[in-house]
Amino acid sequence: MTAARAIAPTKDTQAKDTLAKDTLATSNLGLVYKTNSGEVEALRGVSINIRDGEFVSVVGPSGCGKSSLLKLVMGLERPTRGDIAISGTAIKGPTKHAGCVFQAPVLLPWRTILDNVLLPIDVMKLDRQSVTARAMDLLKLVGLGGFERRYPFELSGGMQQRASIVRALVHDPELLIMDEPFAALDALNREAMAVELQRINMESGKTIVFITHSISEAVFLSDRIIVMSARPGRVVATFDNPFPRPRSFADLASPELGQLAADIRQSLDHASAS
């Protein structure tokens, strides 16, 4: 573990800092749903800025509007107030600049793994030929090499979720948004997937917004952790995690990360209570 820490890519993180440019910027974002029983305020005054290559986790109690935030960024929902921009482009509807991983893999059972992964290419009417090699590489990266011609029902839940991560990355979006992607997996698979995600993040340098319930996952993966409060969802606190990568789950027991996790928990408890 210590050896891994020693070869942490410090040069890489410096490069990220110099290139600092907001991949995702939201200003004073507000969302009010109109339901049969009246209006529900899901988000209030959410301002988030995420730099290029940054890994940011959003944690919060149930009903803190994490999923609403995801829908807004994906352009599936329009904000009541405020603006969102990805790499400086205002989001007015669904966008090719972001890829999304849902809680469930949501693979289409009638398509092979490769065809599932290439679905964005088909929908966006891009050239399949030029992307197929890249898709194969990505599948290999997540350990699904050789499974291209299989159907989703032939794969385990964890493997399906990996395929869905490749699908989100295949059209090379600036931003990857993940909505509790490991929620449906068992504890051991969760850790394995988190380790894998860290590797994908380090190898691809993608900007990632990771929505989760799990503090340990957030601490393990993120450069920055944003804590949100319950309805209406607001940003309560932001924590930096300067601990070098690659990290292991054993590192979570270290004093620094232990303290960070404790701080986040306290802030979360506050957010839930208020």
Added chain:
Amino acid sequence: MSIVSEKSMSVEPATGTSLTESTFFKKSRGALEALGYFLALVLVWEGAISFFEVPGFLFPAPSAIAAALWQGLVSGIYLYHLAVTMVEILAGFALGSLAGLLLGIGMVTIPVLDRVLYPYVVAIQTVPKVAIAPLMIVWFGFGIQSKILMVAMACMFPVLINTVAGLRATDSDRLALVRAMCGTNQQVLRFVQLPSALPYIFAGLNTAIVLAVIGAIVGEFVGARLGIGVLILQANFSLDLASVFALLVLLSSMGIILNLAMKAIEKRVCFWSGRSSK
């Protein structure tokens, strides 16, 4: 994790083959059993008819039915009329199913169409087809067209209802998935909704193919020159019950074959249906 999955895969074939072998044995044993009971029934039937000296115009013996079936088939009369009925069934089924499918898609994608058309669709469905058959004969004659339309009307409703249900039941995550990829409504329909609805649509088609046989025979009963329905009526008038039974055997064999064909197509097209993948 990959180690675990590889291991389970390498174990699978051995248990897999022994399993299919035993199920094959069980299946063929079940079929033999069923065949045995059937032969016993035929023997009892035959024996009872000759023992009680039941006249053939009241209840035919299995041997008489078999003879009538053989004669009808060899002479080519049955096959000729069967071909006519078959064309009515298949053409009507294709027409009605296509109409049901397109109307279903239309009613889901265009809300106005749903509101305007649905009452008429239900109204047509609630009227018994037998009651409409004479009208069809008046409008489209004794030829094959009136029967095709009868069959089409019988087939349309189940396909329409199932198409609508299937398209509406599409998983919301799948819809969001394609919408988030900048998918248009038409793309959502093509990439997600229609394939998702296929198991529903096939359930409708399975019902429709059975109704198609009924529709064709009802149409032929009401007015036709050719077809199995006409032969049944003719045999019935001359109290040739052996031929009536032979034709019924022919008819139900055709129904079974059509049904099996539908099931086979469904299995091919919806190979993924019922397997978990979420």
